[in-house]
Amino acid sequence: MPINKIVNSFDKAVADIKDGATIMVGGFGTVVSMPSLLLVALAKKGVKNLTTVSNSTGFGPDVWALQGAKFPEDMDILVRNGLIKKAIVSAPVSALYVNNFEKLLREGKVEIEMVPQGTLAERIRAAKAGLGGIYVPTGIGTVIEKGKEKRIINGREYILELPIKADFALIHAYKGDRWGNLVYRGTSRTFNPTMAGAAKVTIAEVDEIVELGELDPEAIVTPGVYVDRVVARPKEAAPRGPIVDKQAKESRKRYEDEIRRVYKKRGAK
Protein backbone atom coordinates (compact mmCIF):
# COMPACT_ATOMS: atom_id res chain seq x y z
CA MET A 1 0.00 0.00 0.00
CA PRO A 2 1.46 3.36 -0.91
CA ILE A 3 1.88 5.70 2.03
CA ASN A 4 -0.71 8.43 1.80
CA LYS A 5 -1.05 11.06 4.54
CA ILE A 6 -3.16 13.41 2.45
CA VAL A 7 -6.52 14.32 3.99
CA ASN A 8 -8.98 16.06 1.69
CA SER A 9 -10.69 18.44 4.12
CA PHE A 10 -9.78 20.62 7.08
CA ASP A 11 -12.80 19.35 9.03
CA LYS A 12 -11.60 15.76 8.61
CA ALA A 13 -8.06 16.75 9.52
CA VAL A 14 -9.16 17.94 12.98
CA ALA A 15 -12.08 15.52 13.46
CA ASP A 16 -10.47 13.55 16.32
CA ILE A 17 -9.35 16.56 18.38
CA LYS A 18 -11.39 16.38 21.58
CA ASP A 19 -12.20 18.63 24.52
CA GLY A 20 -9.26 19.03 26.88
CA ALA A 21 -6.62 18.26 24.26
CA THR A 22 -3.19 19.88 24.26
CA ILE A 23 -2.49 21.42 20.88
CA MET A 24 0.57 23.13 19.47
CA VAL A 25 0.06 25.82 16.88
CA GLY A 26 2.95 26.74 14.59
CA GLY A 27 3.99 30.11 13.24
CA PHE A 28 5.32 33.23 14.91
CA GLY A 29 3.52 36.58 14.90
CA THR A 30 2.29 37.11 11.36
CA VAL A 31 -0.67 35.13 10.08
CA VAL A 32 0.99 33.87 6.88
CA SER A 33 3.19 31.60 9.00
CA MET A 34 0.20 29.99 10.76
CA PRO A 35 -2.14 27.07 10.04
CA SER A 36 -5.06 29.44 9.61
CA LEU A 37 -7.60 27.06 8.10
CA LEU A 38 -6.92 24.31 10.65
CA LEU A 39 -7.65 26.88 13.37
CA VAL A 40 -10.89 27.85 11.63
CA ALA A 41 -11.91 24.16 11.44
CA LEU A 42 -11.04 23.64 15.10
CA ALA A 43 -13.04 26.70 16.18
CA LYS A 44 -15.99 25.53 14.09
CA LYS A 45 -15.84 22.14 15.80
CA GLY A 46 -16.06 24.00 19.11
CA VAL A 47 -13.71 21.84 21.20
CA LYS A 48 -13.32 23.29 24.69
CA ASN A 49 -10.78 23.43 27.53
CA LEU A 50 -7.82 23.30 25.21
CA THR A 51 -4.27 23.71 26.43
CA THR A 52 -2.47 25.54 23.66
CA VAL A 53 1.25 25.82 22.98
CA SER A 54 2.19 28.68 20.69
CA ASN A 55 4.44 31.70 20.34
CA SER A 56 1.66 34.28 20.51
CA THR A 57 -2.06 34.44 21.26
CA GLY A 58 -3.16 36.30 18.16
CA PHE A 59 -3.91 39.75 16.87
CA GLY A 60 -7.25 38.96 15.24
CA PRO A 61 -8.40 38.88 11.61
CA ASP A 62 -9.05 42.62 11.21
CA VAL A 63 -5.35 43.39 11.58
CA TRP A 64 -4.33 40.79 8.98
CA ALA A 65 -7.09 41.76 6.58
CA LEU A 66 -5.34 45.14 6.35
CA GLN A 67 -2.28 43.33 4.99
CA GLY A 68 -4.48 41.65 2.40
CA ALA A 69 -4.25 38.17 3.96
CA LYS A 70 -6.75 35.79 2.31
CA PHE A 71 -6.77 33.59 5.41
CA PRO A 72 -6.59 36.10 8.26
CA GLU A 73 -7.45 33.93 11.28
CA ASP A 74 -4.75 33.39 13.90
CA MET A 75 -4.83 32.13 17.52
CA ASP A 76 -7.39 34.84 18.29
CA ILE A 77 -10.16 32.66 16.81
CA LEU A 78 -9.62 30.14 19.63
CA VAL A 79 -9.26 32.92 22.21
CA ARG A 80 -12.36 34.92 21.34
CA ASN A 81 -14.49 31.77 21.15
CA GLY A 82 -13.42 30.87 24.68
CA LEU A 83 -11.92 27.51 23.70
CA ILE A 84 -8.66 27.87 25.64
CA LYS A 85 -8.28 26.81 29.25
CA LYS A 86 -4.55 27.31 29.48
CA ALA A 87 -2.00 28.88 27.17
CA ILE A 88 1.68 27.98 27.21
CA VAL A 89 3.04 30.94 25.34
CA SER A 90 6.02 33.24 24.88
CA ALA A 91 4.42 36.48 23.64
CA PRO A 92 0.88 36.61 25.06
CA VAL A 93 0.17 40.32 24.93
CA SER A 94 1.03 43.28 22.75
CA ALA A 95 2.65 46.52 23.89
CA LEU A 96 0.56 48.28 21.23
CA TYR A 97 -2.94 47.38 22.31
CA VAL A 98 -5.00 45.07 24.50
CA ASN A 99 -5.74 41.83 22.64
CA ASN A 100 -8.61 39.47 23.44
CA PHE A 101 -6.29 37.15 25.34
CA GLU A 102 -5.27 39.93 27.72
CA LYS A 103 -8.93 40.70 28.38
CA LEU A 104 -9.61 37.05 29.31
CA LEU A 105 -6.45 36.99 31.42
CA ARG A 106 -7.58 40.01 33.42
CA GLU A 107 -11.01 38.51 33.90
CA GLY A 108 -9.35 35.34 35.20
CA LYS A 109 -10.93 33.28 32.44
CA VAL A 110 -7.72 31.75 31.14
CA GLU A 111 -4.55 30.33 32.70
CA ILE A 112 -1.12 31.16 31.43
CA GLU A 113 2.38 29.72 31.56
CA MET A 114 4.73 32.28 30.04
CA VAL A 115 7.94 30.77 28.67
CA PRO A 116 10.97 32.53 27.18
CA GLN A 117 10.84 32.01 23.43
CA GLY A 118 14.06 30.05 23.10
CA THR A 119 13.12 27.82 26.03
CA LEU A 120 9.70 27.23 24.46
CA ALA A 121 11.31 26.19 21.17
CA GLU A 122 13.82 23.91 22.88
CA ARG A 123 11.27 22.29 25.24
CA ILE A 124 9.20 21.45 22.17
CA ARG A 125 12.24 20.13 20.32
CA ALA A 126 13.14 18.07 23.41
CA ALA A 127 9.74 16.34 23.29
CA LYS A 128 10.23 15.50 19.63
CA ALA A 129 13.78 14.28 20.24
CA GLY A 130 12.77 11.97 23.09
CA LEU A 131 14.67 13.90 25.77
CA GLY A 132 13.64 13.94 29.42
CA GLY A 133 14.56 17.59 29.92
CA ILE A 134 17.09 20.27 29.09
CA TYR A 135 19.35 22.54 31.18
CA VAL A 136 18.83 26.15 30.17
CA PRO A 137 20.64 29.30 31.37
CA THR A 138 17.81 31.64 30.35
CA GLY A 139 15.75 32.77 33.34
CA ILE A 140 18.33 32.39 36.12
CA GLY A 141 17.71 35.13 38.69
CA THR A 142 14.18 35.82 37.37
CA VAL A 143 10.64 34.57 38.00
CA ILE A 144 11.28 31.78 35.49
CA GLU A 145 13.53 29.83 37.90
CA LYS A 146 10.94 29.67 40.68
CA GLY A 147 10.22 26.12 41.83
CA LYS A 148 12.59 24.56 39.32
CA GLU A 149 15.59 22.33 39.84
CA LYS A 150 18.90 24.09 39.24
CA ARG A 151 22.34 22.75 38.53
CA ILE A 152 25.80 24.17 37.99
CA ILE A 153 27.50 22.71 34.92
CA ASN A 154 31.04 23.81 34.00
CA GLY A 155 30.71 26.74 36.40
CA ARG A 156 27.49 28.10 34.94
CA GLU A 157 24.06 27.92 36.50
CA TYR A 158 21.21 26.24 34.61
CA ILE A 159 17.51 25.54 35.12
CA LEU A 160 16.03 22.13 34.37
CA GLU A 161 13.23 22.65 31.87
CA LEU A 162 10.92 19.80 30.94
CA PRO A 163 9.76 18.80 27.46
CA ILE A 164 6.39 19.97 26.17
CA LYS A 165 4.55 17.21 24.35
CA ALA A 166 1.16 17.78 22.77
CA ASP A 167 -1.68 15.62 21.56
CA PHE A 168 -1.80 17.47 18.25
CA ALA A 169 0.54 19.84 16.44
CA LEU A 170 -1.11 22.09 13.85
CA ILE A 171 1.52 23.51 11.54
CA HIS A 172 1.79 25.36 8.25
CA ALA A 173 4.21 24.66 5.40
CA TYR A 174 4.62 25.89 1.83
CA LYS A 175 4.63 22.53 0.01
CA GLY A 176 4.24 18.94 1.08
CA ASP A 177 3.99 15.48 -0.47
CA ARG A 178 1.99 12.34 0.39
CA TRP A 179 4.77 11.15 2.71
CA GLY A 180 4.53 14.36 4.72
CA ASN A 181 7.88 15.80 3.61
CA LEU A 182 7.66 19.58 3.97
CA VAL A 183 9.36 22.71 2.71
CA TYR A 184 8.75 26.24 3.97
CA ARG A 185 8.99 29.69 2.51
CA GLY A 186 11.17 32.44 3.98
CA THR A 187 10.40 33.56 7.51
CA SER A 188 7.22 31.47 7.60
CA ARG A 189 9.30 28.54 8.84
CA THR A 190 9.57 29.62 12.51
CA PHE A 191 7.95 27.21 15.01
CA ASN A 192 6.38 25.00 12.31
CA PRO A 193 9.29 22.56 11.75
CA THR A 194 10.19 22.74 15.47
CA MET A 195 6.71 21.49 16.40
CA ALA A 196 6.48 18.81 13.67
CA GLY A 197 6.82 15.51 15.53
CA ALA A 198 6.46 16.99 19.03
CA ALA A 199 2.87 15.76 19.27
CA LYS A 200 1.16 12.39 19.06
CA VAL A 201 -0.39 13.60 15.79
CA THR A 202 1.13 16.29 13.54
CA ILE A 203 -1.17 17.90 10.99
CA ALA A 204 0.37 20.04 8.25
CA GLU A 205 -1.63 22.66 6.36
CA VAL A 206 0.18 23.35 3.08
CA ASP A 207 -0.25 25.81 0.25
CA GLU A 208 0.28 23.04 -2.27
CA ILE A 209 0.61 19.26 -2.39
CA VAL A 210 3.18 18.05 -4.90
CA GLU A 211 4.01 14.60 -6.31
CA LEU A 212 6.40 12.41 -4.33
CA GLY A 213 9.88 13.12 -5.67
CA GLU A 214 9.15 16.70 -6.68
CA LEU A 215 10.64 18.22 -3.53
CA ASP A 216 14.42 18.52 -3.67
CA PRO A 217 15.77 16.13 -0.99
CA GLU A 218 18.47 18.71 -0.18
CA ALA A 219 15.78 21.31 0.55
CA ILE A 220 13.31 19.29 2.63
CA VAL A 221 13.23 20.81 6.13
CA THR A 222 10.75 18.46 7.80
CA PRO A 223 11.19 14.75 7.06
CA GLY A 224 7.82 13.08 6.43
CA VAL A 225 8.29 10.75 9.35
CA TYR A 226 7.30 13.58 11.74
CA VAL A 227 4.04 14.28 9.92
CA ASP A 228 0.78 12.32 10.14
CA ARG A 229 -1.62 14.33 7.99
CA VAL A 230 -1.24 16.77 5.11
CA VAL A 231 -4.11 19.00 4.03
CA ALA A 232 -3.98 21.53 1.18
CA ARG A 233 -5.37 25.04 1.13
CA PRO A 234 -7.85 25.82 -1.65
CA LYS A 235 -6.27 26.53 -5.06
CA GLU A 236 -7.21 30.20 -4.89
CA ALA A 237 -4.93 30.54 -1.86
CA ALA A 238 -3.22 33.88 -1.44
CA PRO A 239 -0.32 33.90 -3.89
CA ARG A 240 3.07 33.76 -2.22
CA GLY A 241 5.78 35.99 -3.51
CA PRO A 242 6.64 39.65 -3.70
CA ILE A 243 3.69 41.95 -3.29
CA VAL A 244 3.46 45.43 -4.64
CA ASP A 245 0.41 47.22 -3.38
CA LYS A 246 0.29 50.55 -5.18
CA GLN A 247 -2.46 51.90 -2.95
CA ALA A 248 -0.57 51.14 0.23
CA LYS A 249 2.58 52.53 -1.31
CA GLU A 250 0.96 55.95 -1.63
CA SER A 251 1.29 56.68 2.00
CA ARG A 252 2.76 54.81 4.91
CA LYS A 253 1.00 57.24 7.19
CA ARG A 254 -2.42 56.24 5.96
CA TYR A 255 -1.63 52.59 6.59
CA GLU A 256 -0.31 53.29 10.05
CA ASP A 257 -3.29 55.51 10.87
CA GLU A 258 -5.57 52.68 9.83
CA ILE A 259 -3.77 50.21 12.09
CA ARG A 260 -3.99 52.69 14.95
CA ARG A 261 -7.70 53.09 14.30
CA VAL A 262 -8.22 49.32 14.50
CA TYR A 263 -6.14 49.09 17.65
CA LYS A 264 -8.02 51.98 19.21
CA LYS A 265 -11.35 50.39 18.43
CA ARG A 266 -10.16 47.38 20.39
CA GLY A 267 -9.23 49.27 23.52
CA ALA A 268 -5.79 50.76 23.00
CA LYS A 269 -4.89 53.96 24.78
Add this chain to the structure above:
Amino acid sequence: MTTKADLIKKEKLDRQIMALRVAKEFQDGNTVNLGIGIPTLAANFIPAGREVVFHSENGVMGYGEITLPGEGDLDLVNASGQTVKPAPGMCFFTHDESFAIVRGGFLDISVMGAYQVSEKGDLANYMIPERQVGTIGGAMDLAFGAKKLIIAMNHITKDGNYRIVKKCNYEITAPQCVDLIVTDIAVIEVTKKGLVLKEVAPGWTPEEVQLLTEPKLIVAPDCHDIELM
Protein backbone atom coordinates in the same frame (compact mmCIF):
# COMPACT_ATOMS: atom_id res chain seq x y z
CA MET B 1 20.13 76.92 39.61
CA THR B 2 18.70 74.30 37.25
CA THR B 3 16.10 72.11 38.91
CA LYS B 4 15.02 68.60 38.09
CA ALA B 5 11.72 70.00 36.82
CA ASP B 6 13.58 72.20 34.31
CA LEU B 7 15.58 69.20 33.11
CA ILE B 8 12.52 67.05 32.57
CA LYS B 9 11.34 69.67 30.09
CA LYS B 10 14.76 70.37 28.55
CA GLU B 11 15.26 69.34 24.92
CA LYS B 12 16.65 65.86 24.40
CA LEU B 13 17.82 63.81 21.44
CA ASP B 14 15.21 62.30 19.14
CA ARG B 15 14.83 58.61 18.29
CA GLN B 16 16.70 58.85 14.98
CA ILE B 17 19.76 60.36 16.65
CA MET B 18 19.69 57.73 19.38
CA ALA B 19 19.53 55.02 16.70
CA LEU B 20 22.44 56.66 14.92
CA ARG B 21 24.50 56.58 18.13
CA VAL B 22 23.60 52.91 18.74
CA ALA B 23 24.67 51.97 15.20
CA LYS B 24 28.11 53.45 15.86
CA GLU B 25 28.70 50.44 18.14
CA PHE B 26 28.35 47.95 15.27
CA GLN B 27 31.78 46.77 14.18
CA ASP B 28 32.72 45.21 10.87
CA GLY B 29 31.61 41.56 10.76
CA ASN B 30 29.33 41.80 13.82
CA THR B 31 26.19 39.72 14.08
CA VAL B 32 23.45 41.89 15.58
CA ASN B 33 19.88 41.39 16.81
CA LEU B 34 17.66 44.46 16.98
CA GLY B 35 14.61 44.69 19.21
CA ILE B 36 11.42 46.59 18.44
CA GLY B 37 11.43 50.40 18.42
CA ILE B 38 14.53 52.57 18.48
CA PRO B 39 16.81 49.52 17.97
CA THR B 40 15.10 48.65 14.65
CA LEU B 41 15.86 52.16 13.38
CA ALA B 42 19.57 51.53 13.93
CA ALA B 43 19.58 49.22 10.88
CA ASN B 44 19.29 52.36 8.74
CA PHE B 45 22.55 53.83 10.04
CA ILE B 46 25.25 51.22 9.47
CA PRO B 47 28.56 53.09 9.20
CA ALA B 48 29.76 53.14 5.60
CA GLY B 49 32.03 50.29 4.60
CA ARG B 50 31.05 48.07 7.52
CA GLU B 51 29.46 44.67 6.88
CA VAL B 52 26.98 43.88 9.65
CA VAL B 53 24.77 40.77 9.67
CA PHE B 54 21.32 41.11 11.23
CA HIS B 55 19.68 38.18 13.00
CA SER B 56 15.97 38.05 13.72
CA GLU B 57 14.29 35.64 16.15
CA ASN B 58 11.81 34.44 13.54
CA GLY B 59 14.50 32.51 11.71
CA VAL B 60 16.40 34.76 9.34
CA MET B 61 19.89 36.18 9.16
CA GLY B 62 21.56 38.55 6.72
CA TYR B 63 18.43 40.33 5.48
CA GLY B 64 18.41 43.83 4.00
CA GLU B 65 16.63 47.03 4.92
CA ILE B 66 12.94 47.48 5.69
CA THR B 67 10.87 47.76 2.49
CA LEU B 68 8.70 50.66 1.44
CA PRO B 69 5.09 50.37 2.57
CA GLY B 70 3.04 48.15 0.28
CA GLU B 71 6.13 46.48 -1.11
CA GLY B 72 7.80 43.35 0.07
CA ASP B 73 6.99 39.73 0.67
CA LEU B 74 4.91 38.64 3.65
CA ASP B 75 7.15 35.57 3.94
CA LEU B 76 10.15 37.83 4.53
CA VAL B 77 9.64 39.80 7.72
CA ASN B 78 11.70 40.80 10.75
CA ALA B 79 10.67 39.96 14.32
CA SER B 80 8.47 43.10 14.39
CA GLY B 81 6.57 41.81 11.37
CA GLN B 82 7.93 44.51 9.02
CA THR B 83 8.71 43.28 5.50
CA VAL B 84 12.41 43.46 4.75
CA LYS B 85 14.42 43.17 1.54
CA PRO B 86 16.32 40.01 0.63
CA ALA B 87 20.11 40.41 0.51
CA PRO B 88 23.05 38.27 -0.64
CA GLY B 89 24.10 35.79 2.04
CA MET B 90 20.68 35.69 3.70
CA CYS B 91 19.55 32.36 5.18
CA PHE B 92 16.51 30.94 6.97
CA PHE B 93 16.31 28.50 9.87
CA THR B 94 13.86 26.95 12.33
CA HIS B 95 12.91 28.55 15.64
CA ASP B 96 14.97 26.15 17.76
CA GLU B 97 17.97 26.89 15.54
CA SER B 98 17.32 30.62 15.85
CA PHE B 99 17.64 30.41 19.62
CA ALA B 100 20.60 28.05 19.47
CA ILE B 101 22.27 31.00 17.74
CA VAL B 102 21.11 33.34 20.52
CA ARG B 103 21.91 31.14 23.53
CA GLY B 104 25.02 29.64 22.00
CA GLY B 105 26.74 33.02 22.08
CA PHE B 106 26.86 33.62 18.33
CA LEU B 107 25.42 37.13 18.55
CA ASP B 108 27.96 39.87 19.05
CA ILE B 109 25.41 42.54 19.92
CA SER B 110 21.79 42.64 20.98
CA VAL B 111 19.97 45.96 21.17
CA MET B 112 16.66 46.39 22.97
CA GLY B 113 14.49 48.86 24.78
CA ALA B 114 13.84 48.85 28.54
CA TYR B 115 11.60 50.18 31.29
CA GLN B 116 14.41 50.15 33.86
CA VAL B 117 18.11 49.36 34.14
CA SER B 118 19.78 49.07 37.55
CA GLU B 119 23.25 50.24 38.52
CA LYS B 120 24.37 46.60 38.43
CA GLY B 121 23.08 46.21 34.87
CA ASP B 122 19.88 44.35 35.77
CA LEU B 123 17.32 44.74 33.01
CA ALA B 124 13.55 45.13 33.34
CA ASN B 125 11.79 45.25 30.00
CA TYR B 126 9.03 42.69 29.71
CA MET B 127 6.32 43.51 32.25
CA ILE B 128 4.25 46.45 31.01
CA PRO B 129 4.15 48.48 34.26
CA GLU B 130 0.74 50.11 33.97
CA ARG B 131 -0.96 46.92 32.72
CA GLN B 132 0.66 44.37 35.05
CA VAL B 133 0.99 41.92 32.17
CA GLY B 134 3.90 41.33 29.89
CA THR B 135 5.48 39.50 27.03
CA ILE B 136 8.81 37.77 27.55
CA GLY B 137 9.15 36.78 23.90
CA GLY B 138 12.80 36.53 22.93
CA ALA B 139 14.03 39.21 25.35
CA MET B 140 15.23 36.89 28.12
CA ASP B 141 17.19 34.64 25.77
CA LEU B 142 18.75 37.65 24.06
CA ALA B 143 19.68 39.23 27.39
CA PHE B 144 21.32 36.00 28.58
CA GLY B 145 22.90 35.06 25.27
CA ALA B 146 24.35 38.10 23.51
CA LYS B 147 28.01 38.94 24.05
CA LYS B 148 27.17 42.63 24.36
CA LEU B 149 23.80 44.03 25.37
CA ILE B 150 22.97 47.61 24.47
CA ILE B 151 19.87 49.29 25.84
CA ALA B 152 18.35 52.18 23.90
CA MET B 153 15.71 54.05 25.90
CA ASN B 154 14.57 57.45 27.10
CA HIS B 155 16.51 58.53 30.20
CA ILE B 156 13.37 59.14 32.30
CA THR B 157 9.71 58.16 32.12
CA LYS B 158 7.02 60.44 30.71
CA ASP B 159 6.18 61.40 34.30
CA GLY B 160 9.79 62.30 35.02
CA ASN B 161 10.63 59.18 37.05
CA TYR B 162 14.02 57.50 36.98
CA ARG B 163 14.56 54.67 34.53
CA ILE B 164 18.18 54.20 35.55
CA VAL B 165 17.71 53.05 39.11
CA LYS B 166 19.56 51.62 42.10
CA LYS B 167 17.38 48.53 42.04
CA CYS B 168 14.66 47.58 39.53
CA ASN B 169 11.19 47.51 41.06
CA TYR B 170 9.71 45.83 37.99
CA GLU B 171 10.14 42.10 37.28
CA ILE B 172 13.57 41.67 35.76
CA THR B 173 14.31 40.11 32.39
CA ALA B 174 17.86 39.16 33.36
CA PRO B 175 20.29 40.16 36.11
CA GLN B 176 23.60 41.95 35.43
CA CYS B 177 23.33 41.71 31.66
CA VAL B 178 23.44 45.27 30.35
CA ASP B 179 26.76 46.57 28.97
CA LEU B 180 25.85 49.96 27.52
CA ILE B 181 22.90 52.33 27.92
CA VAL B 182 22.20 54.84 25.16
CA THR B 183 19.57 57.38 26.18
CA ASP B 184 18.25 60.66 24.85
CA ILE B 185 20.74 62.57 27.01
CA ALA B 186 23.70 60.26 27.69
CA VAL B 187 25.79 57.19 26.94
CA ILE B 188 26.53 55.17 30.06
CA GLU B 189 28.70 52.10 30.43
CA VAL B 190 27.89 49.48 33.06
CA THR B 191 31.11 48.45 34.81
CA LYS B 192 31.98 46.47 37.94
CA LYS B 193 32.77 49.76 39.69
CA GLY B 194 29.41 51.27 38.74
CA LEU B 195 27.81 53.31 35.99
CA VAL B 196 30.33 55.31 34.00
CA LEU B 197 29.07 58.38 32.18
CA LYS B 198 30.96 58.44 28.88
CA GLU B 199 29.04 60.91 26.74
CA VAL B 200 26.37 63.57 27.18
CA ALA B 201 23.97 65.06 24.64
CA PRO B 202 25.03 68.45 23.27
CA GLY B 203 23.90 71.16 25.69
CA TRP B 204 23.85 68.80 28.69
CA THR B 205 26.34 68.64 31.54
CA PRO B 206 27.27 65.55 33.61
CA GLU B 207 25.67 67.24 36.66
CA GLU B 208 22.37 67.58 34.81
CA VAL B 209 22.45 63.92 33.69
CA GLN B 210 23.13 62.96 37.32
CA LEU B 211 20.01 64.83 38.48
CA LEU B 212 17.89 62.53 36.27
CA THR B 213 19.72 59.35 37.30
CA GLU B 214 19.08 57.63 40.66
CA PRO B 215 22.42 55.86 41.26
CA LYS B 216 25.64 57.84 41.52
CA LEU B 217 27.38 58.17 38.16
CA ILE B 218 31.13 57.94 37.74
CA VAL B 219 32.04 60.64 35.24
CA ALA B 220 34.68 59.32 32.83
CA PRO B 221 37.79 61.53 32.68
CA ASP B 222 37.27 61.94 28.94
CA CYS B 223 33.47 62.42 29.15
CA HIS B 224 32.42 64.38 26.06
CA ASP B 225 29.50 65.28 23.81
CA ILE B 226 27.86 62.35 22.03
CA GLU B 227 29.71 61.69 18.80
CA LEU B 228 27.56 60.47 16.00
CA MET B 229 30.07 59.60 13.31
